[in-house]
Every structure is written in C-alpha cells, then in structure tokens.
Amino acid sequence: MDLHRKWKIVRVVLTTFYLMAGWVLFTAALDPLMLGLGLILSFFVSLLTFKLFIEKNEVDFHSLLPRIHYGVFYLLLVIYKMYVASFKMLWLIIRGRINPRVVHFRTRLKSDIARVALTSSITLTPGTVTLSLDDDHLIVHWLDAKTTHSRYAGELVKGVFERLLKRIWI
Amino acid sequence: MTWIVLLFLVLGVVFNIMGNLGVLVFPDVYTRLQASSTCGTTAVFSVFIASMLITGLSVMTAKILVITLFFLVSSPVAAHIVARYAWNKDMVVWRKFHD
Amino acid sequence: MIDTALLIVIYIFLGTTIVSMIRIVIGPSAVDRMIGLNLVSAQVLAIFVLIAVKDKLPVYLDVALVYDIFGFVGLMAITKYFADKDKEDFTGV
Numbered sequence: 001m002d003l004h005r006k007w008k009i010v011r012v013v014l015t016t017f018y019l020m021a022g023w024v025l026f027t028a029a030l031d032p033l034m035l036g037l038g039l040i041l042s043f044f045v046s047l048l049t050f051k052l053f054i055e056k057n058e059v060d061f062h063s064l065l066p067r068i069h070y071g072v073f074y075l076l077l078v079i080y081k082m083y084v085a086s087f088k089m090l091w092l093i094i095r096g097r098i099n100p101r102v103v104h105f106r107t108r109l110k111s112d113i114a115r116v117a118l119t120s121s122i123t124l125t126p127g128t129v130t131l132s133l134d135d136d137h138l139i140v141h142w143l144d145a146k147t148t149h150s151r152y153a154g155e156l157v158k159g160v161f162e163r164l165l166k167r168i169w170i
Numbered sequence: 171m172t173w174i175v176l177l178f179l180v181l182g183v184v185f186n187i188m189g190n191l192g193v194l195v196f197p198d199v200y201t202r203l204q205a206s207s208t209c210g211t212t213a214v215f216s217v218f219i220a221s222m223l224i225t226g227l228s229v230m231t232a233k234i235l236v237i238t239l240f241f242l243v244s245s246p247v248a249a250h251i252v253a254r255y256a257w258n259k260d261m262v263v264w265r266k267f268h269d
Numbered sequence: 270m271i272d273t274a275l276l277i278v279i280y281i282f283l284g285t286t287i288v289s290m291i292r293i294v295i296g297p298s299a300v301d302r303m304i305g306l307n308l309v310s311a312q313v314l315a316i317f318v319l320i321a322v323k324d325k326l327p328v329y330l331d332v333a334l335v336y337d338i339f340g341f342v343g344l345m346a347i348t349k350y351f352a353d354k355d356k357e358d359f360t361g362v
Contacts, residue, residue, distance in 0.1 A: 086212040123246035
C-alpha cells in the first residue's frame, strides 16, 4: 500500500467524521437505525467530496486540527471588536464626516485558511473591507483613515488578529 | 435574565435601523458596503444571541448556534465577494477634498 | 412581556426590510443592488429565527439554515454571471 492510498483513506475518514457530526446535530435522534443511516450516507458523500474538503498537498498538521482553546478565545475577541466597531460606525453615520482611503499591506501568515480567517475578521471590524487578497498582499478600504503608511496601517488594522492566528494555524 | 434579552433586542433594532440609514445616506459603493456589512451583521448577531438566551438549554439552542456560526462565516465572505467585484471593475473610490 | 417584545421586533424588521428595498430600486449600479439584496437576505433570516422562537416551532430553524446557504450561493452566482458578462463586453464579442 503506497503513500497516496493511505493519505486518501485518512482524508475519507476525516471527512466522514465531520459530516457525521453535522448529521447528529441536525436530526437530534440517537436511535441505532438513524445513526447507521447517517454513517452510510456521510460515507458516500465523503467518497464524492473529499478532494474538495481536504487538499492533496495539505501537509501541515495544525490546519487539519487547529488548537481549539486559542480558537474560542479568538472568537470572543472578534465578537468584542465587532461591537466596538459597530458603535464607532453608529457615531460616523450620525456625524456624517468620513475620510475614506485605500491602503495596501502584507501579511506574514503562511497557510491559506489562516489568511481567509484574517480577511473575514478584517471585514467584520472597524470600518474596513478587504478588497483583494493576492497571495500575501492585502488591499483594504478604510473608512475614516488615520494614515496611509503601509506598515503603520497594517499594525493598526490587523495587529492583534495576526498574532493570535499565528498560534492557531501557523 | 429578561433585562439582558431586552437589551440585546434593543441593540439589534438600533443597529438595524442605523445600518439601513447608512446604506441610504452614504455617497459611494464602498462606504455603503461598510455600513451594510458592519451594522447589518451586528444587528442580526444580537438578535440571535437574544434568541439563544430565550430558548435556554434545548435542541433549538444548538440549531441557532449552528446558524450563528454559519452566518459569521458567510456574511463577511459575501461582503468580500461584492467588494472584490467592484474593485476588479475599476470603480472609483470617493474622497473628500481637503482644504 | 418577552412575547410582546418579540412581536414588536418582528414588525420593526419587516419595516426596515421594506426601507432597504429602496436601495434595490434606485441603486445607480448593479453593485448597489447586490448590497441591498445582501441586507434584505440577512434581515429575512433574522425574522425566520424570531418567528421560530416566538411560536416554538423548530421546523423554521431548518428552513432558516437552508435559506442562509442558498442566499450565499445565489449571491456568488450573480457575481460570477456579471463578471463573465463584463468580460464578454470588454472583448467586443
């Protein structure tokens, strides 16, 4: 049994596990019949879709199983920052004086899923929307911009998120 | 407990109304997108938290939790898709003229 | 008391959904209409969850999840269609 086939089996088993968790949560039935039906169905679906779910050249262990305790802390931080940003946005809408700019900066994160998480959290927080993500180059539209200097703006926009995401996914 | 639920409901209503006002008032595509993504997401999220506090510990709470997590993933990605389309179409960014 | 508050919040969300449809009607470009569509979809999702909590009907929650997924996929399809159409116009086909 060569390496490719072993890696395929691991991918199918992991996809079946994730799909089974979703099945149990949504049927909320613990009979043996329903569990067996869910296992068979999620096995067939995972045979069809495991190539999309986990990439062939995904080598990093932490991108399959992220560190959950840092993840919960990160979620709480994003929710707190989201509320603060919404109150700032409320003040901007009432006052009506905005100063929008476009800033460019780079990120140091390596894996793809960490970059996508960074993009989503930048879109949720203070008056910034990610316009384009090209490898490690981010273009961000910033309402009420303080500066246009690249490194300083990057520190202001993504500072805490990047340091925490490096611990979750590398 | 009742007062916390009412607080979250009031927060949701206020953010929702202000987000709609921002979408109507702002001068540019990107600024409208900012108002829609930030205030709209926070309003719907507050309503979900209030619903989870009302239902307590039951199956409905787990389902609302799944909906909330999926909404937290899908809403910024949808905003990013719209913004990327506008940026690739070379739409001009509105700027205030200084002095 | 909470039932009354939920009813009031449902009616306010219905009203703001109609207000945000103004942006869909008058939006100068297609991107404005997409923003309005995204906002309407999020508010209708919130109304679904509120009705499910108020009447204690868990079926509405499944409907809400499927509605959320299909709103996301539909927005992606609209964006891809417009991008392809712009490329065709640009090359002069």
